[in-house]
Amino acid sequence: MISKKMTTLEQQDLFTLANYDASLGERTGYSNYSYWSSTVRVFLKNWAAVACLVILTILLVFTFVQPYLPAQRDPNEINISPETSRQLRNVPPGQEFWFGTNSIGQDLWARIWTGTRTSLGIGIAVATWNITIGIIVGAIWGYVRRLDRLITEIYNVLDNIPTTIVMTLMAYMLRPSISTLVIAMGVTGWVPVARFIRTQVVIIRDREYNLASRCLGTPASRIITRNLLPYLVSVIMLRFALAIPGAIGAEVFLTYIGLGLPLNIPSLGNLINEGRQLMMIPTMRYQLIFPSIVLSLITISFYVMGNAFSDAADPRNHV
């Protein structure tokens, strides 16, 4: 600051030319905006999503930890009362059995956690399969113009086959098991994903940076993996997050129509189905309520988190 206290000599010195350093000006333009840290920051601002993340994490951890906790029962073991030597059927939740027992005396607590593990496993496997195949087909469909007509025709045929019928047929033909269900849901589940990815790819395929890559001779496969897909990460994550509860819901549906897993492999589908049959008896509603709560928590959590992450990953929200 110029002050009266400065000598005239000092003042005069201030009015001489400064040494000019060109690189000073070059560095000032740097902004340290980081895409992923901004995404995380925006995501964390959404308290509902954070709460769901916490709930889901606890749920997940618990399903895997539960068998190793002390005093856990086998989910398929039919519990016999030591006094009466009869099956402990339909015992309401209490000290002995925290979630009660079902109609043949199996411990519902163990069944629910085992069932959640199974259903989550199926859900994630199906979702992963659908998304992966959907991305591969959708990206090629959207980007390679020569194949556009062909794949569109195939899609039109596939899309018009009711997926319910395909799933039902497959589940009916093959023996009921986890892999059957996964195959049945995977045969048609990728089709809407492919369609969605194709639309997104068509929107961005002619942007200048992709033209530049073509001009530089980049092959289509690398343009898809390095130029297009990274740009679509946020929408892909959203579809993935929604696909998991979708698959679990499909499993519940298949069980409902009798094509689900056998009873010795507990899943949320069987549990809800069993519980549904006893719904009208007030004292036994717990058999429906507990698995339903778990299913709802999973579905809502994935839904909220998926949407929150997708919004956070959109650079326009990084303000």
Next chain:
Amino acid sequence: MVQPILAAKDVTIKFSLRGRILTAIRGASLNLYAGQTLAIVGESGSGKSVFTKSFVGMLDSNGWVESGEIMFEGQDLAKFKHDKEWAAIRGCKIAMVFQDPMTALNPLRTIGLQIQEAVELHSDARGSVAKARTLELLRDVGIDDALHRYHQFPHEFSGGMRQRVVIAIAMACSPRILICDEPTTALDVTIQAQILGLIRTLQERYNLTVIYITHDLGVVANVATAVAVMYAGDIIEYGTSSEIFYNAQHPYTWALLSSLPQLGIKGQPLYSIKGTPPNLFAEIVGDAFAPRNPLALKIDFVERPPYFQVSPTHYARTWLLDPRAPKIDPPATIKHLREKFVGVRA
């Protein structure tokens, strides 16, 4: 002393961006006089759009006017907090025309209805009276087949015609000030000339005061009577059009004029300003242009220069005008332009 119709004094505008504070406008002052055509020139990030948006209360939701005053018709616009307060000013006394006519119009409604909506919003006219006024506005902006065009949708118009419609909407309420934010950047050169001519005609007919925001010095030379040069959120020089072009004083204005290809000599490298504009998140000490200025004095890094008067209408914020500063030779292009100035003044 003629009073300015809009007087902005020491305006500071800040934005909250990604958790940090960005100072977009750092104590800028500006006087706008009736009947002027003022051009605000600056590169992107200089704050020219933000500054004028504060005149109509259209700052983004994460921005606010931190200090300073903007006096218009006896009211301080900087103190407005609610949209209601802006209702009488925005669109009505101060209207704005934006850059891209494609996105400024609603594609799902006829342009006639869009103009009429503006008319009805700012006056008591309704129904057939409003429609008559709409047709009058369409003819005013040079759309001849007004009755037929009234029922057409934006996609049936070309870029230049759409911009005319946008201008018609802005004129619906006979504003006193028209702010045009890069109105011709998205248009071809021949259409650009037409639109600039249209705005000039309207200005003469309705005694408008116009502010142009642009980075195109050719447009400035065509339309402006007064020019304000902005850099890094501050107005570093302003004066009449002749004074700025032919007698510029701030090194940034020199650099700007010298770097124009239109004024360059073939075969010789253009004078180019090295580096990039400063980061507005950080506190800026001294003159913001100093790091990029080969003619910077040591004091430019220490203390911010005040406005020095060059003439009653010409001010510049540079220490070079201080009596204690050494006499610096401006670049060749500027010397060449100064010769013209002598001719103009004479």
Next chain:
Amino acid sequence: MNKMREVLLDVRNLRVEFKGKSREPFVAVNDVSFQIYRGETFGLVGESGSGKTTIGRAIVRINETAGGEIYFKGRQINGRIPKELDYEITQKIQMIFQDPMASLNERAKVDYIVSEGLYNTKAYKDESERKAKVEAALLAVGLLPEFASRFPHEFSGGQRQRIGVARAFVMQPEFIIADEPISSLDVSIRAQVLNLLADLQRLHGLTYMFIAHDLSVVRFITDRVAVINKGQIVELAETEELFANPLHPYTRSLLSAVPVPDPIEEKKKQVIAYDPSQHNYTVQKPLWTEVTPGHFVLGNADEVAEYSISRA
């Protein structure tokens, strides 16, 4: 005297069509012919929709041609070509794009962006050579080598455009098509990029095709200019000749409308409007005629006669 120089690019009767919704395809480029000599800067000027960008993209094989030929150093490069020729063109002809905000891959580091062409043509022996090339390219455009590990969004528009130039330049091309390289840049940054392009040309013997819509900018950097309107080239001449003696009415109209950053000149200016219907091509078809050596104009016999008189 021009005929003694080597013809690098020879475009003959080029026609490019786009399939639209209607049955008739939209003709973007209609019977365009011109030559570009080695070492020169050839300007192609037109308004939006005139087809200038389409021509540039047809040369680098982004757009398909519907008719005519494009020859590069004597070999035809449009249509189906053998793979080696494709590789060769990728290396020898490169493009700089208009919008620095859209022409870089936001999710890739500058290192990958600049090396992309090198990866494709395997133009390096090992990793260290590739890195050296990237560094050299960044330095050549006035950027610091440390920028290679950053992402595009960390840079300003001018710096991003320079990354785009580095990307084209690292391939060591002979011919660069610059598609409106400064239109999206701030006025104060344009000079940087123009100087850079001029320096690279001088140091490495590059040939440029400079596509622009601003005639006044083109005057500064080009040796010859072609003016294009609605898919057809209407006039072609050496730059100073075009500005001194514009013959075609469209060229005259374009020249009169260009804003000049000089208030005195601007006030004196009169804008001439161009009316396409002023040409009567029903009887005499327009031909591409050489009025004076090197100065070509599109017009029918009557018009050419008129132009010659006005020129003389």
